[in-house]
Amino acid sequence: MTQILMPALSPTMEEGKLAKWHVREGDAVKPGDILAEIETDKATMEFEAVDSGHIAKILVPEGTEGIKVNSPIAELRQEGEETDAPSTRAAAAEPAGKSAPRPRPVEVRERAPVPAKGAGETPAVQVAAATPEIPQGTEFVTTTVRDALRDAMAEEMRRDENVFLMGEEVAQYQGAYKVSQGLLEEFGERRVIDTPITEQGFAGLGVGAAFGGLRPIIEFMTFNFAMQAIDQVVNSAAKTLYMSGGQMGCPIVFRGPNGPAARVAAQHSQDYASWYAHVPGLKVISPYFAGDAKGLLKAAVRDPNPVIFLENEIVYGRSFPVPKLDDFVLPIGKARVIREGSDVTLVAHSISVGLIMDAADALSKEGIEAELIDLRTLRPLDTATVIESVRKTNRVISVEQGWPVCSIGSEIAAVVIDEAFDYLDAPPVRITGKDVPMPYAANLEKLALPSVEEIVSAAKRVCYR
Amino acid sequence: MARAEATAAANQQAEFPPASGRVDAAVAERLKHFYHDMLLIRRFEEKAGQLYGMGLIGGFCHLYIGQEAVVVGMQATLQPRDQVITTYRDHGHMLACGMDPSGVMAELTGRHSGYSGGKGGSMHMFSREKNFFGGHGIVGANVPIGTGLAFANRYRQNGAVCVTYFGDGAANQGQVFESFNMAALWKLPVVYVIENNQYAMGTAVQRATAEVELYRRGSADDIPGEAVDGMDVEKVYEAGRKAVQWARDGKGPYILEMKTYRYRGHSMSDPAKYRTREEVQQMREKHDPIDTFGARLVRNGTLRDEDLKAFDREVRQTINRAAEFATDSPEPAPEELYTDVLK
Numbered sequence: 004m005t006q007i008l009m010p011a012l013s014p015t016m017e018e019g020k021l022a023k024w025h026v027r028e029g030d031a032v033k034p035g036d037i038l039a040e041i042e043t044d045k046a047t048m049e050f051e052a053v054d055s056g057h058i059a060k061i062l063v064p065e066g067t068e069g070i071k072v073n074s075p076i077a078e079l080r081q082e083g084e085e086t087d088a089p090s091t092r093a094a095a096a097e098p099a100g101k102s103a104p105r106p107r108p109v110e111v112r113e114r115a116p117v118p119a120k121g122a123g124e125t126p127a128v129q130v131a132a133a134t135p136e137i138p139q140g141t142e143f144v145t146t147t148v149r150d151a152l153r154d155a156m157a158e159e160m161r162r163d164e165n166v167f168l169m170g171e172e173v174a175q176y177q178g179a180y181k182v183s184q185g186l187l188e189e190f191g192e193r194r195v196i197d198t199p200i201t202e203q204g205f206a207g208l209g210v211g212a213a214f215g216g217l218r219p220i221i222e223f224m225t226f227n228f229a230m231q232a233i234d235q236v237v238n239s240a241a242k243t244l245y246m247s248g249g250q251m252g253c254p255i256v257f258r259g260p261n262g263p264a265a266r267v268a269a270q271h272s273q274d275y276a277s278w279y280a281h282v283p284g285l286k287v288i289s290p291y292f293a294g295d296a297k298g299l300l301k302a303a304v305r306d307p308n309p310v311i312f313l314e315n316e317i318v319y320g321r322s323f324p325v326p327k328l329d330d331f332v333l334p335i336g337k338a339r340v341i342r343e344g345s346d347v348t349l350v351a352h353s354i355s356v357g358l359i360m361d362a363a364d365a366l367s368k369e370g371i372e373a374e375l376i377d378l379r380t381l382r383p384l385d386t387a388t389v390i391e392s393v394r395k396t397n398r399v400i401s402v403e404q405g406w407p408v409c410s411i412g413s414e415i416a417a418v419v420i421d422e423a424f425d426y427l428d429a430p431p432v433r434i435t436g437k438d439v440p441m442p443y444a445a446n447l448e449k450l451a452l453p454s455v456e457e458i459v460s461a462a463k464r465v466c467y468r
Numbered sequence: 469m470a471r472a473e474a475t476a477a478a479n480q481q482a483e484f485p486p487a488s489g490r491v492d493a494a495v496a497e498r499l500k501h502f503y504h505d506m507l508l509i510r511r512f513e514e515k516a517g518q519l520y521g522m523g524l525i526g527g528f529c530h531l532y533i534g535q536e537a538v539v540v541g542m543q544a545t546l547q548p549r550d551q552v553i554t555t556y557r558d559h560g561h562m563l564a565c566g567m568d569p570s571g572v573m574a575e576l577t578g579r580h581s582g583y584s585g586g587k588g589g590s591m592h593m594f595s596r597e598k599n600f601f602g603g604h605g606i607v608g609a610n611v612p613i614g615t616g617l618a619f620a621n622r623y624r625q626n627g628a629v630c631v632t633y634f635g636d637g638a639a640n641q642g643q644v645f646e647s648f649n650m651a652a653l654w655k656l657p658v659v660y661v662i663e664n665n666q667y668a669m670g671t672a673v674q675r676a677t678a679e680v681e682l683y684r685r686g687s688a689d690d691i692p693g694e695a696v697d698g699m700d701v702e703k704v705y706e707a708g709r710k711a712v713q714w715a716r717d718g719k720g721p722y723i724l725e726m727k728t729y730r731y732r733g734h735s736m737s738d739p740a741k742y743r744t745r746e747e748v749q750q751m752r753e754k755h756d757p758i759d760t761f762g763a764r765l766v767r768n769g770t771l772r773d774e775d776l777k778a779f780d781r782e783v784r785q786t787i788n789r790a791a792e793f794a795t796d797s798p799e800p801a802p803e804e805l806y807t808d809v810l811k
């Protein structure tokens with residue numbers, strides 16, 4: 004008897020729902036037959052038989068939610084099982100026991116897409132509620148970052164007929180990461196456009212369309228592939244206003260997931276924040292919270308300049324409160340203090356904001372109160388907010404996934420030394436991704452990325468504790 | 469499967485056989501290897517899919533199931549000095565090149581004993597020994613690189629040919645056209661194999677490509693092109709021989725468009741809503757490269773049913789050993805994080 008196990012059907016899946024069985028006990032199956040439909044964190048997937056045999060027993064009824072990857076869901080009686088090297092087959096099929104697979108190695112960064120820190124006691128909400136863009140008494144709706152981005156695009160497309168979305172798999176497939184879900188249906192093929200795989204081509208085409216009076220949103224399936232197109236982004240989009248003595252202008256948004264996902268190795272796991280932040284003529288935004296993602300993406304679409312909007316695949320599934328307002332637009336270029344503290348300033352953007360929040364909790368237990376800054380925009384960088392904080396705490400640690408050399412942290416350190424040198428009680432610290440291409444192996448990948456422990460120990464060090 | 473090389477040697481002598489009727493011994497040997505090698509890839513990929521489902525393989529994992537005839541037929545036309553380069557859908561290519569299934573599987577599980585020491589994963593594997601130049605994750609990027617390998621061959625006058633594989637979606641990348649032009653201009657010994665499996669992720673060819681006959685893609689540069697039934701290993705082999713010979717003779721590049729099909733989703737997390745179940749079922753039942761070829765071999769008396777079963781048992785054992793090796797091997801040592809960044 005072979006056990007059929009709950010499969011992992013995406014790089015980020017840990018559990019799923021058994022939406023529907025396509026077979027019943029006693030049914031004969033052959034490779035390729037659909038056994039069941041399974042809802043993952045991203046989509047509903049059909050799960051196929053690999054071996055032929057008869058379904059002996061269904062162990063998990065349909066409709067069951069939260070089934071852990073690798074737990075048995077059915078039993079298969081195989082024909083000719085006996086010829087089939089029984090010991091290894093069992094190893095490949097049984098979740099527990101003698102040759103149990105190692106635990107899935109992504110747990111550290113892969114927090115379930117639950118309301119992260121914050122839905123209730125959250126500093127995030129409190130601070131958000133205090134910002135001028137959100138009137139007192141505004142209702143908040145818990146929303147995933149993925150949906151917040153989609154809502155922002157939909158609202159801007161309703162508002163301005165010149166806004167369109169173009170990229171690979173954005174229309175019929177609903178987005179490789181499901182960010183553009185529903186947009187084709189609402190806005191049609193004229194405004195939601197699937198492209199060939201030709202990044203340099205459609206990025207340049209977007210620049211031309213912007214010169215021609217439109218407001219393109221160009222999605223890169225991930226920013227790794229924007230390297231194919233970076234010439235158009237830098238040489239054409241960023242420099243033309245200047246080169247034309249102010250006549251031209253390029254109102255365009257280049258957006259997509261940036262930085263490492265999970266186990267996708269060197270060519271698909273790079274953080275480009277500092278690359279784009281380096282370029283005059285661009286604005287660069289990299290939010291963490293859903294509300295910021297929405298308010299800033301709407302601002303990006305309205306901005307008359309080229310804006311690089313860096314999202315994060317792992318963050319897409321996280322949920323945060325978003326203010327329920329008809330037209331929620333945030334200013335570009337403003338960082339936000341998301342937690343006040345007196346002992347050390349932790350600065351981050353994008354997914355690393357989650358890390359500094361966890362680190363602050365851990366530090367607080369040891370009597371160190373960290374002040375947390377979510378940069379949100381990387382160019383122009385809100386140095387005033389950072390400096391003001393450092394004048395209070397006298398210590399600063401930056402955290403990012405990008406490489407250390409010429410990083411966002413390098414810039415933070417330089418600015419702090421420049422403008423608050425006399426206030427510093429310890430040298431600025433940069434915590435970054437390690438100075439290597441991203442390895443595939445689970446253990447090495449974990450080591451390559453910044454961790455809460457690194458932040459905590461750096462904070463203690465600068466506090467001389 | 470160092471057999472690939474033996475197969476290559478075998479076909480130096482034998483002319484291509486008719487699809488039915490008696491076949492001479494050398495040819496029969498080659499046909500058996502075709503069957504064996506396709507089956508090895510199929511079972512390897514099925515196992516990889518299982519290990520992915522168990523969380524032992526992570527990230528992206530693009531299976532080659534359905535396309536086996538392409539790489540097996542092409543590889544049999546090559547000599548050991550020839551090079552192969554492909555995309556992220558690379559497991560089949562590595563096995564066809566004679567790389568060890570255990571080493572490939574161990575790379576998939578991210579272990580020290582994998583071909584890249586666990587640092588490359590499914591999409592990034594290489595073997596200098598087997599002249600396999602990767603395993604590339606950026607769509608289109610391997611095409612100028614393959615062209616460059618061919619450039620080096622010509623420069624060194626070493627008589628080698630580089631076979632450069634890419635997908636129907638990749639065929640739209642600018643650098644592919646740039647490569648075609650250079651290869652034609654400098655008469656480089658490169659065979660471009662477009663594996664047209666009809667979809668680039670969720671995009672059907674006709675939704676992304678103005679000229680859907682991809683073998684014509686080089687016509688502006690006068691590169692000969694040919695459409696091939698990529699579900700039929702013998703047809704692949706026949707076309708491949710011609711193309712490789714053309715390139716080896718110094719006549720320049722050649723384009724083969726292999727009409728093929730992938731059964732599984734683009735990667736493991738693709739719900740594949742862009743095509744019907746029936747379409748996939750139809751391909752599996754009527755055009756499966758392994759089943760149809762196996763049946764043909766039995767019909768023309770090259771193999772018996774029992775032989776096919778014996779192959780399957782042997783291959784399953786190899787694959788089970790590979791899976792065991794790949795799950796038992798240790799992860800890379802932590803110090804490996806910093807090695808190999810520079811020489």
Ligand SMILES: Cc1ncc(C[n+]2csc(CCOP(=O)(O)OP(=O)(O)O)c2C)c(N)n1
Pocket residue numbers: 171200202224228231557605606607608634635636637638639663665667668669734
């Ligand atoms: C430059 C670049 N753009 C986008 C991607 C994402 N991506 C990976 S595979 C793929 C589809 C490629 O399809 P095709 O060339 O037909 O090859 P197949 O997957 O069918 O073998 C896409 C869009 C990428 N890896 N690189």
Ligand SMILES: [Mg+2]
Pocket residue numbers: 635636637663664665666667668669
């Ligand atoms: Mg394809």
